[in-house]
Ligand SMILES: Nc1nc2c(ncn2[C@@H]2O[C@H](COP(=O)(O)OP(=O)(O)O)[C@@H](O)[C@H]2O)c(=O)[nH]1
């Protein structure tokens with residue numbers, strides 16, 4: 001049974017970093033999702049996201065979609081199947097709403113990894129270091145969705161791996177353990 005690792009957590013908790021690690025270390029393929037958010041410096045269309053206009057987004061056939069900090073995001077079944085082809089598993093970065101939908105639709109194929117940090121101030125510092133502009137950071141940390149995704153929804157607590165991503169060496173060890181366990185099952 002093919003699995004999909006769903007990475008969830010507030011902005012700056014390290015979702016993209018964890019996804020890149022799983023790709024590089026385990027040849028797990030990324031599911032590229034669609035968004036109407038403008039690309040950040042260095043982000044590439046078709047690699048980081050499929051960047052859409054509000055109009056082109058409307059015409060997509062999606063498995064699930066959400067609004068997050070005033071922009072649309074959504075993922076397709078087709079992109080998931082593409083990632084599964086020829087790879088041991090897939091990885092996707094979702095908000096907690098999307099993670100719930102994935103669990104409902106794909107059941108035990110979904111492995112949820114929830115990332116946290118003890119102090120949300122660290123997140124602001126990380127977004128600055130990542131190069132986000134101050135207005136984008138303010139909007140993001142004031143959004144309802146950011147506040148919501150600082151904690152895991154009740155429905156996901158019993159079926160998620162929770163990783164406190166502060167010390168990368170420890171995070172990596174936890175990821176290695178859980179990937180090996182999930183991929184042999
Ligand atoms: N439900 C859902 N959430 C998504 C999708 N793509 C990205 N997200 C989530 O949208 C939120 C915002 O992503 P992004 O703008 O890249 O910001 P970041 O979290 O600061 O890196 C994050 O929580 C992502 O996990 C998608 O296709 N569906």
Ligand SMILES: Nc1ncnc2c1ncn2[C@@H]1O[C@H](COP(=O)(O)OP(=O)(O)O)[C@@H](O)[C@H]1O
Nearest residue numbers: 011012013014015016017126130165166167168
């Ligand atoms: N364990 C960690 N310790 C310090 N910085 C980290 C750690 N994990 C990720 N970062 C950095 O924090 C910033 C935000 O990480 P990113 O993966 O983009 O988060 P997200 O995708 O959740 O918004 C990036 O600059 C990344 O290099």
